[in-house]
Amino acid sequence: MEKMKLKILYSDLKSDIDIIEKELEKALNSSSHLINDASLHLLQSGGKRIRPVFVLVSAKFGQYNIDKVKNIAVPLELIHMASLVHDDVIDNSDLRRGTHTVKAQWNNRVAMYTGDFIFARALEYVTSIENKRVHQILAKTMVEICNGEVIQIEDKFRKDQNLKDYFRRIKRKTALLIESSCELGAVVGGLDDKSIGHLRRFGYFVGMSYQIVDDILDFTATDKELGKPAGSDLLQGNITLPILLLKGNPTIDQFIDQASVGEVTESGRLEMLKVVRNSDSIKQSITISNQYLRKALKEVEALPNHPMKKKLRDIALFIGKRKF
């Protein structure tokens, strides 16, 4: 259902998305078999290619040239892919001895270096762009994303954090790269600074809404829809919006304490989910997500008339209202 909607949404961009898909394939080619296997896996698992799409659509407001635009769309998706690969690296500091350990570490090592390789490939792409502003935006974005990753670790299981901590975290985790996708598309399209600003902020607001919806779905969707157990975020210590809005709930507090020492039972997880699902915090989180979405749509309104405005709106609404 959701995939279908996305397909319709992307239909008139299809030929350009196909070009980007081909470029991604080419970029992930390596002289290492292990990297090639890992990359193929990444490509086949799909992904919504939201960042490239935002680059394309933003650039279409100006002088659109797919050969120029792809040189920024491809590295942005590569950076996103690399960060996905690194997020999958598990912490095995307590696994040290025996055959399985060596193997597990190999997998981690391969994942880490595959991520590094993809980052480096992204750079290689960017070198073909002779616009200093593009390089600066991209480098700054990457620094902030990496900062955010470590801050996310610092904040794990921390019950004394507040909404500000959360928003700062999801900004770096998700909103920044979408913001930069829109901004860079606009820069490459040669838009004026005012329009670049609107698109940049649009990306930021959509990105915030996107991550909040993600954090809600982690509690409300089924294990099957998520492809992992619902509540995984909290299980791993990531304290997201629905939890922050439930602050002080004894069941949740106890769950966090148990999760922090790896002592969560299946019934404990189901109880936690019940508390979150039956609380007001999901509705409140949706309200906050919708506020960001409205701000995003306002930025679209402020843009000069253009057929692409409807596309931006549709994509934003798809992202902000998706069910999984």
Place this chain on the structure above:
Amino acid sequence: MEKMKLKILYSDLKSDIDIIEKELEKALNSSSHLINDASLHLLQSGGKRIRPVFVLVSAKFGQYNIDKVKNIAVPLELIHMASLVHDDVIDNSDLRRGTHTVKAQWNNRVAMYTGDFIFARALEYVTSIENKRVHQILAKTMVEICNGEVIQIEDKFRKDQNLKDYFRRIKRKTALLIESSCELGAVVGGLDDKSIGHLRRFGYFVGMSYQIVDDILDFTATDKELGKPAGSDLLQGNITLPILLLKGNPTIDQFIDQASVGEVTESGRLEMLKVVRNSDSIKQSITISNQYLRKALKEVEALPNHPMKKKLRDIALFIGKRKF
């Protein structure tokens, strides 16, 4: 003793190395406490700053401007630092240069993201350089280094590898970044293509010698000198030159098999070290390292007359002859 020699060698570059040291400190500053702690730790553990020194010395053959040169010397050292941090995740090695690694003190994920952060900071530096050639050399180098890291994993514990596999591996692991340091220093210094070529090849040959010496020292130096147990490379499955030259030795073969399943005993390690140290393979490895060193010195000879030629020679000889 070695530190003393290095100090004398660097003495007339000291003020510029200090500038780079300050810049490295600045670059490693982050809004995350964990990253700051990790980075401070990295800075304090020192390192020979060989890559920046090669940039400086190479640039001195042309129009030398420290403000321009530092913008390439700093990112090269940052890339080296980032790869050290990631290597520590990989090898599960708790000690580097005798102090606890970032990974040992925190965990794999923090080390991985700290490495990512440092990579990103390197990029941020590079954006200030408006020379496409510089960007291309750097990006290509990074892609190849990452490729090499994964190939190194593929080759681990593989007894059927040959010298060619080894040389290809150390080229990517070490020689490439030193090659690029010399090349980029020469490019930023505005040298002619012929001189750039000599310096690039000089860097490559010195880099090969450097890594071979490193691989020899892993067997011949004491645990104290190494800051980790001698023989660690083979323990982790890295089959280096001295081992390749001992091909077929039953003690070594058995050691590799045991190491691959994590079943090496302390007496097994000492026995392996004895076999390597008492064999001809150390002497043969030194001969091969010296061949690279001679090739490096030949490239220096081919450069036009310049007071920096002596400096290049001295640094190369220091690197190729160092005791630990």
